[in-house]
Amino acid sequence: MDHIFFFYFAAVIAATSLLVVALRNPVYSALSLLIMFFHVAGLYVTLHAEFLAAVQIVVYAGAILVLYLFVVMLLSIKSEERYHSQLPVAGLLGVMLCTEVILLFIQSRTGAAAPAAADPIAGPGNTEMIGEALYSTYLFPFEVASLILLVAMIGAIILAKKDINEPVQ
């Protein structure tokens, strides 16, 4: 049963990630990325990370992707008629990287077996565990993350402003 779910999610994730790169129209690319985000969230549920699945849908699909679509509509971009001129080099590099990864995985099969997943521990739920780790062990990174968001907010406002030197009338 786990395998069926995994292969369904994996197939859709692989197909939609290819479509993101291959489709000429940026709106279609963004929409296939939306489908991919939902299936990644499903994969998280099968991995017992329910909180992250919810966050994935709310933040990625709800906020980040809407922002992308908003900018695509704002700039009214036509679909591009051709790929970048470095396509042959990029294709070669992609094929080389792909064979490298496949070779590494084939070699690792003969090595030590991956640790088998133990049964899920009966205890506090996923969200409680994340919250406990986030607010005790990772309290300082958590505060730094808030600083990163503040800097991004200020930077986005300043960059997207019409003219920073223009006096306000």
Add this chain to the structure above:
Amino acid sequence: MAVPLSYYLILSGFVFLTGVVGVLIRRNIIVILLSVELMLNATNINFVAFSEYFHNVAGQVFVFFALTVAAAEVAVGLAIIIALHRAHSSIYIDDLNLLKR
């Protein structure tokens, strides 16, 4: 029977490579940023899979931070794209060759 860890690694490797190729072959800056999102999601899948298999919640906390950085990257990146479009009225990287001239 549980899915082996290597399956998740292969999936995330495939998605990551798709993102790398997307960054290299596309001319539209918005689609290049979408490909960066693909790469970030591939690493997130890895983090969550390892977190499940080692029973360590730290991996999921790191996905949380990766998500924060992704949100910041999108906000600043899209602001840069809007500023570029205003200055050059184009968002194709072929047209942005100011340093080459």
